[in-house]
Amino acid sequence: MRILHTMLRVGNLEKSLDFYCNILGMKLLRQKDYPDGKFTLAFVGYGDETSNTVIELTHNWDTTSYDIGTGYGHIALGVDDIYDTCEQIKSLGGKVTREPGAMKHGSTLIAFVEDPDGYKIELIQISSQAR
Template identity: 75%
Template sequence: MRMLHTMLRVGNLDRSIDFYTTVLGMKLLRRNDYPDGKFTLAFVGYGDESTHTVLELTHNWDTESYDLGTGYGHIALEVEDAYAACEAVKQKGGTVTREAGPMKHGKTVIAFVADPDGYKIEFIQKKEQAGARD
């Protein structure tokens, strides 16, 4: 078995594609409209779906927003430098919700940003710069 993708429901597909591609540097891998079902699926990621886990953005045409709920956590991305990644997000108009720094009760450097729908993305700094992972 292999993990293929994680799906997020988004209120404005173009805005979300722009965030994941422009702010986080992913590529739009494919986008398909399903007029009979009144929805569009867009897949974004850092590599081809045949070898990488990707993110599926689902846009139901008649829904502008969703409640995030209390069970959802976050998407985690490994970054070379969490401090620089946060600065890059801010420079591109993104929102940093937790500045880079060591995690509570540990040494790993992390940060959190939010996408346009409020989904959290955690940046985890690579082990070489963060020290031993906890």
């Protein structure tokens, strides 16, 4: 078994695709409209679905926003240079909600960004590159 995808409901598919593809650098892997159900599914990720976990963005045509709730945590992405990544995200119009730094009660370098719907994405430094 393996994890295939995580699904997020989004209020504006175009804004979400711009964020995940143009700001976080994912690729749109596939997208399909379901007119009878009035929704669209778009799958984004860093590699092919056959060997990578991806994100399913679900856009219900008649819903423009969602209450994220208290149960959702975040999606985590590994990055080589967390400082550079945050600067790139900001320069592309992305929102960094926690600047890079050591995690509370630990030494792992982390940062947080937020997508157009308010979902949190944690960035974790995975290389030995540190400043």
